[in-house]
Amino acid sequence: MSRTPRSRFFTALAAGSLVALGLSQAAQAQDGQRIRVRGAIESLSGDSLIVKTREGGDATITLKAGWKVAGIKKASVEDIKPGDFVGVASLPKGSGPDGAIEVLIFPASMKGTGEGNRPWDAQPNSQMTNATVSNAVKSVDGHTITLTYQGKEKTITISDGTPIVTLAPATKDDLKAGAGVIVTGEKAADDSISASQVAVGLNGITPPM
Numbered sequence: 001m002s003r004t005p006r007s008r009f010f011t012a013l014a015a016g017s018l019v020a021l022g023l024s025q026a027a028q029a030q031d032g033q034r035i036r037v038r039g040a041i042e043s044l045s046g047d048s049l050i051v052k053t054r055e056g057g058d059a060t061i062t063l064k065a066g067w068k069v070a071g072i073k074k075a076s077v078e079d080i081k082p083g084d085f086v087g088v089a090s091l092p093k094g095s096g097p098d099g100a101i102e103v104l105i106f107p108a109s110m111k112g113t114g115e116g117n118r119p120w121d122a123q124p125n126s127q128m129t130n131a132t133v134s135n136a137v138k139s140v141d142g143h144t145i146t147l148t149y150q151g152k153e154k155t156i157t158i159s160d161g162t163p164i165v166t167l168a169p170a171t172k173d174d175l176k177a178g179a180g181v182i183v184t185g186e187k188a189a190d191d192s193i194s195a196s197q198v199a200v201g202l203n204g205i206t207p208p209m
Contacts, residue, residue, distance in 0.1 A: 035193060036121065037061060037183040038207070041200075044175045049198065051181060061183055064196040071170030071202045072182075072209075075105050077143050077158055079166070080136050085111040087130045088147065089122045089209065090156050097144065097155040101126060102208035105166040115149050122209065129154055163208035170200055180206035 039053040047063040080086065085106045090098035101122060106113060113130060120128035131149035142159040158164075175181070175198065185195030201207050 033186050033188075035185055035187045037181075037185065037193065037195075038209075039181065040206075041175055041177055041179045041181055043177060044172075049175070049181075049183070049195075051183065059193060061185060062192065062194045063198070064194055067196045067198065069170050069172055069175060069198045069200060071168035071174060072165045072199050072205055072207045073168040073202045074205050075103075075164045075166040077103075077162070077164055079105060079164070080133060080143075080145060080158075082133050082136055084133045085113070085131070086133060086145075086147070087114070087128060087209075088145075088156055089120050089126050089128050091123060091126050093157075097157050098127070100156050100158045100162050103158065103162065103164045104209060105164070106130075107167055117149065117152070117154065129156070165205065165208060168202055170202060174200050174202060182207040182209055 037051055037053060037059045039051040039059070042050040042052050042058065044050075047065075047067070049061045049063055051059045051061065053059050080103065085108075087104040087106065088100050089102045090100050093099045111132070115130050117127055117129045117131075120126045122128075129147055129149065131147035131154065133145050134148045134153070135146040137144050139157070142157060142162070144155060144157050147154045147156065180201035182199045183193075183195045184197050184199075185193050187193050199207055199209075
């Protein structure tokens with residue numbers, strides 16, 4: 001029996017949840033085997049995904065049985081409201097709050113995913129904070145949000161032009177040559193990479209995470 005559009009939507013959203021969970025938890029790995037591959041798709045053939053990485057090389061990723069794909073779509077700072085759960089990559093600015101380098105707005109059903117603050121590899125010295133927005137205000141230089149997590153609080157500024165995205169349904173058909181992806185996977189002792197999750201940018205978006 002064929003699935004309804006509604007059931008297909010929630011299946012895709014569940015896949016997106018798995019991808020986001022991988023994105024949020026990968027930085028916690030301590031054995032050095034977890035890896036994030038960022039770049040643009042060169043080809044997808046069967047279970048083999050080749051990505052031109054942002055560092056300039058090619059990465060061949062073996063996709064595990066039952067692998068999932070989720071979409072990343074553009075959002076705006078006006079979409080961030082108190083009570084939302086977000087993942088914010090940020091950098092210290094010296095004095096004052098850290099500055100955001102990207103923001104992922106989680107679906108309401110994923111509130112609490114990977115909650116906490118941890119090192120991130122988007123840029124040197126960057127951190128990822130998955131937390132609830134307790135306050136969001138517009139300022140002269142952009143916006144400022146206050147995040148609460150595990151009994152702690154952190155304030156981050158979001159300047160104009162900061163990439164802000166959210167999750168959206170996607171299918172394997174969206175994994176086209178040139179599409180931007182971030183793949184959370186595992187690197188074996190022989191340097192081979194395998195993954196069960198792929199996040200792809202939709203409508204030309206490059207996943208900023």
